[in-house]
Amino acid sequence: MAGRKNRTRKPVALLFLKSLMGIILLLGSSCFAANIESVRVWRAPDHTRLVFDLSASVVDHKVFPLKAPARIVVDIADSSINANDVDELDLSNTPIKQIRSGKRNSKDLRVVLDLNATVKPRSFVLVKHGGKPDRLVIDLYDSNIETVKTVQQVVKAETGKRDIIVAIDAGHGGEDPGALGPKKIREKDVVYKISKQLASMVNAEKGYKAHMVRTGDYYIPLDTRRNKAREVRADIFISIHADAFKNPKAKGASVFALSRRGATSETARFLASKENEADLIGGVGGVDLGNVDDMLAGVLVDLSMTASLANSLDVGEKVLGQIGKVTLLHKNQVEQAGFVVLKSPDVPSILVETGFISNPEEARKLNTYDHRKKLANAIFTGVKRYFNETPPAGSYVAWKKYGDNLERQMEHVISRGETLTAIATRYKVSVARIKAANDLNDSTIKIGQILKIPAS
Numbered sequence: 001m002a003g004r005k006n007r008t009r010k011p012v013a014l015l016f017l018k019s020l021m022g023i024i025l026l027l028g029s030s031c032f033a034a035n036i037e038s039v040r041v042w043r044a045p046d047h048t049r050l051v052f053d054l055s056a057s058v059v060d061h062k063v064f065p066l067k068a069p070a071r072i073v074v075d076i077a078d079s080s081i082n083a084n085d086v087d088e089l090d091l092s093n094t095p096i097k098q099i100r101s102g103k104r105n106s107k108d109l110r111v112v113l114d115l116n117a118t119v120k121p122r123s124f125v126l127v128k129h130g131g132k133p134d135r136l137v138i139d140l141y142d143s144n145i146e147t148v149k150t151v152q153q154v155v156k157a158e159t160g161k162r163d164i165i166v167a168i169d170a171g172h173g174g175e176d177p178g179a180l181g182p183k184k185i186r187e188k189d190v191v192y193k194i195s196k197q198l199a200s201m202v203n204a205e206k207g208y209k210a211h212m213v214r215t216g217d218y219y220i221p222l223d224t225r226r227n228k229a230r231e232v233r234a235d236i237f238i239s240i241h242a243d244a245f246k247n248p249k250a251k252g253a254s255v256f257a258l259s260r261r262g263a264t265s266e267t268a269r270f271l272a273s274k275e276n277e278a279d280l281i282g283g284v285g286g287v288d289l290g291n292v293d294d295m296l297a298g299v300l301v302d303l304s305m306t307a308s309l310a311n312s313l314d315v316g317e318k319v320l321g322q323i324g325k326v327t328l329l330h331k332n333q334v335e336q337a338g339f340v341v342l343k344s345p346d347v348p349s350i351l352v353e354t355g356f357i358s359n360p361e362e363a364r365k366l367n368t369y370d371h372r373k374k375l376a377n378a379i380f381t382g383v384k385r386y387f388n389e390t391p392p393a394g395s396y397v398a399w400k401k402y403g404d405n406l407e408r409q410m411e412h413v414i415s416r417g418e419t420l421t422a423i424a425t426r427y428k429v430s431v432a433r434i435k436a437a438n439d440l441n442d443s444t445i446k447i448g449q450i451l452k453i454p455a456s
C-alpha cells in the first residue's frame with residue numbers, strides 16, 4: 001500500500017534517472033566498438049581455453065607474456081568488459097591465479113592473467129556461427145606437458161597377448177554443447193556419460209583397453225580426435241553422439257561410417273554436415289601442419305581408406321544389430337556420409353548416434369542411467385563380436401580363440417565385402433606378403449576362402 005502512495009512522488013526522479021541512463025548507454029555504444037559480453041574458461045589436459053564473447057565482429061587484439069611475476073597480457077582495442085563476469089570464473093585447476101582488467105588510454109581494454117605456472121599463449125578470433133556470437137579465444141598451453149607415448153613405445157608393448165585398444169570419442173565438448181534437447185539436456189554431457197560407461201565396460205573386459213579421446217568438458221578439433229586414436233594405435237575408433245533433427249518427431253539410433261562418395265540418405269547428409277560444423281562452434285584456430293593424411297599421396301589414402309571402410313561397415317553392422325535390441329533404430333543398415341571425424345585411413349571408425357536428443361521421448365531416455373548403460377553395453381557387445389570373429393594378430397583375444405596354435409591364429413575366413421587391402425590393414429601386414437603366403441597371382445578372393453596371414 002505504501003508503495004502505491006509513493007508512486008505519485010516518484011515519476012520526476014524516475015524520468016530523470018531514465019534519461020540519464022539513456023545518455024550513458026548512448027555514450028557507451030558510441031565509445032566501445034566491442035563489448036565483452038561474457039567470459040568462459042575450459043580446462044583441457046594440455047591447455048586452458050579462455051573465451052570472450054564479443055558484441056562486434058573484428059577485434060584488434062594483442063596477446064603477450066610478461067615475466068616476474070609470470071602473466072599474460074591481453075590488449076583489446078576499443079572495448080570494455082564487465083569485471084563481475086571475470087570475478088565469477090572458476091579458475092581452479094588452471095594455471096591462472098587471477099584475472100584483472102583495466103582501461104588503457106580511456107578506450108582500450110587490458111586484461112591481465114596472473115599465472116602460477118608458465119604457459120604458451122595462442123589466440124584467435126572465431127566468427128559468429130550456429131547461435132554462438134563472435135568470440136576471442138585465448139589458449140594457454142601448459143609448458144610441462146608429459147610427453148605422449150611414442151609409437152615406438154606402443155609397438156614394444158604390443159608383442160605377446162596385447163590388449164585391443166578401443167578409442168572412444170565423446171562428441172562435442174567445451175564451447176560446443178552439441179545438440180540441445182528439452183529441459184536443457186546437452187548432447188556433450190549425455191555422450192560423455194555414455195562414453196565413460198562404455199570405457200569402464202571395455203576396461204573391465206580382459207584383452208581390451210579403452211582410450212577416452214575427450215576426458216572432460218573441453219573441445220577437441222575433429223582431425224585431432226582421429227589423430228589421438230592413431231597415436232595410441234587404436235584398433236577401433238567409436239565417436240558417440242545424440243543429435244538433433246529439424247523435425248522433433250525424428251527418432252531412433254543409427255550407426256554411420258565414412259562415405260567417400262556422398263551420403264546414403266538425406267538424414268545422413270544433414271547429420272554429417274552438422275557434425276562437421278563442430279570445429280566452427282567448438283573453436284579451431286590456425287592450420288594444423290601435422291595433418292599427415294592430407295599430405296599422403298592420394299592413391300595411398302584411397303587404398304587404405306577403402307580398407308578401413310570395409311572393416312568400419314563390418315563392425316558398424318554388428319554394433320547396429322546390438323543397439324537394435326535396446327532401442328528403436330532410425331535405419332536398419334549402417335549409413336554413410338562424409339563425417340570428417342571418421343576420416344582415418346587406417347583405423348576402422350564408426351559414429352554412433354544414440355538417439356535424437358530433439359525427440360522429447362528419446363531425450364528423456366538418454367537422460368537416464370539405465371538407458372545409457374544399455375546403449376554402452378550394446379555398443380561393446382557389437383565391438384566384441386567383430387573382434388572375436390577376426391581378432392588382431394598378437395592380441396589376447398586372438399590367443400584366447402586360437403591358443404598357441406599360431407598356424408590357426410594366422411588364418412582368416414573371407415566374409416562379404418572384404419578386400420585384400422582391408423585384410424592386410426586389419427592384420428598390419430602388407431598385401432604382397434599375404435599374396436605370397438597364399439600363392440595368389442592377383443587380388444581376387446572369394447567369400448569363405450581361408451587365407452594364411454603371415455606374422456606381422
Ligand SMILES: [Zn+2]
Pocket residue numbers: 171172178179187241242243275
Ligand atoms: Zn553430435
